[in-house]
Amino acid sequence: MNETISYHAFGKAMLAGGPDTAGAWIVTDAPTLAKFGLGMVHPGGENPKPHVADGYLIEAQTLDELAAKTGTDPRALAASIADINAAAExxxxxxxxxxxxxxxxxxxxxxxxxxxxxxxxxxxxxxAVRLQPADIGTAQGLRGDTHARLLRDDDSVIGGLYAVGNDLHSIMGGTYPGPGITLGPGLVFGAIAGRHAAARSHQEKGQTRAA
Ligand SMILES: Cc1cc2nc3c(=O)[nH]c(=O)nc-3n(C[C@H](O)[C@H](O)[C@H](O)COP(=O)(O)OP(=O)(O)OC[C@H]3O[C@@H](n4cnc5c(N)ncnc54)[C@H](O)[C@@H]3O)c2cc1C
Incomplete structure (x- = not known):
């Protein structure tokens, strides 16, 4: 699997393989860990020992030891590392x-x-750090209009009911073009919904006063 592609595609590929691929290990060595970190281990040389102590980060002096600690086939792990090193060259x-x-x-x-x-x-x-597929957000949700108001099946507006973020159907319609596509629309439609609700409130107060 190519881990440099979109994490949505990565997660789907993990799930597509069934139980054999629904859990995986991401593996690196000491200089790369120090430079880039790995998962919760911060880049720049954070002391990895607390992460090793709590079992999040697996540390080993040899590849055979790493295979034993991660429960992977030592020959498969060695072959995989040899492949990546040849690709790097x-x-x-x-x-x-x-x-x-x-x-x-x-x-x-x-x-x-x-x-x-x-x-x-x-x-x-x-x-090594264990990878498992998980949710980061939703790409589909309740149907709304351009003011983030929710719609009935017949497209009529449900007055006063707004949704944003994960609850509102994404303007991307279930696809993932790139990073930020959940928080971006969440912020934009949050502002739109807030403004619309405020304007509606002013309007209703005006009508009450006029009556
Ligand atoms: C690790 C990770 C990385 C991510 N990276 C990115 C990124 O780089 N860019 C990007 O765009 N998106 C990213 N996302 C996705 C994005 O963070 C979420 O899609 C977004 O935060 C969803 O916002 P939300 O307000 O809809 O929901 P949430 O942030 O989940 O807010 C829902 C709130 O409702 C509360 N709640 C739930 N039930 C109840 C209840 N019964 N009563 C009261 N409160 C309740 C919850 O506690 C929560 O505070 C990432 C997500 C994760 C997990």
Whole structure:
């Protein structure tokens, strides 16, 4: 699997493989952990020991030890690391196409050549973090209009009922074009709904006074 693509596509691929792929390990080595961090381990050389102590980060002096601690096949792990190291030397990942597009390479490390997304995993200790698919938001929800008011089946407006964020059907209609596509519309439609509700409230107060 190419982990440099969209995490939505990554999650779907994990689920598509059934129980065998619904849990995976992301593996790195000491210099890369120090530079980039891994999951909850912050980049820049954060002391990894507390994460090792609580079991989040698996640490091992050899790849065989890492395989034993993660319950993976040692030969498969060694072959996988040999593949990634060969791809790093060549600058091309023929197995999964990591770093195959300008978008992916833009997220890489510009100091790494020939492909900024492909670095070697070579210097002990080695580290692993378990990956599992999870929710980050929804891409579908309740149907609303341009003022974030909710609609009935016949498209009539339900007066005074607004929805935003995960509850409102995404303007992207279930797709994921890129980062920010849940928080962005959440903020925009939150402001739109707030303004509309305030205007409606003013209008109603005016009508009450006039009566
Ligand atoms: C790890 C992670 C990374 C993400 N990264 C990004 C990103 O980079 N860009 C991006 O755009 N989006 C990102 N998202 C998605 C984004 O954060 C969510 O889609 C967004 O926060 C949803 O906002 P919301 O207000 O609809 O819901 P929420 O933020 O879930 O708010 C719902 C609130 O309702 C409260 N609540 C629930 N039930 C009740 C109840 N019965 N009574 C009272 N309160 C209740 C909850 O406690 C919560 O505070 C990420 C999400 C995760 C988890």
């Amino acid at each position: 060549k600058g091309e990942d023929t197995s999964f196409g990591r770093g195959g597009s300008p978008y992916q390479r833009n997220n890489g490390d510009p100091t790494v050549a020939p492909n900024p997304t492909l670095g070697r995993i070579a210097t002990a200790p080695f580290y």
